[in-house]
Amino acid sequence: MVTPSARTPADPSWVTKACARCGRSFACGANTDSCWCDAVTLTDAQRTALSALRLTGCLCPDCLEGLPPGPGDEDARAAPTR
Numbered sequence: 001m002v003t004p005s006a007r008t009p010a011d012p013s014w015v016t017k018a019c020a021r022c023g024r025s026f027a028c029g030a031n032t033d034s035c036w037c038d039a040v041t042l043t044d045a046q047r048t049a050l051s052a053l054r055l056t057g058c059l060c061p062d063c064l065e066g067l068p069p070g071p072g073d074e075d076a077r078a079a080p081t082r
Ligand SMILES: [Zn+2]
Pocket: 019, 020, 021, 022, 023, 024, 059, 060, 061, 062, 063, 064
């Protein structure tokens, strides 16, 4: 059964990687000038969570966008002034 991925460009310079988190294969454009991951904005808490996972490699779009904001996010927003 073939699952077509609309996120996979036909450009041969895109490589297929396995997600470091869920193992699903996805297209990585690190060899190109415009990988989809450049458009993904992570919060500081998400970056910290990623570091804590000690992942070796890239994450698929679903895992990257589905990262929980983390408990540190609220602390950053509600800066205590009293
Ligand atoms: Zn994944």
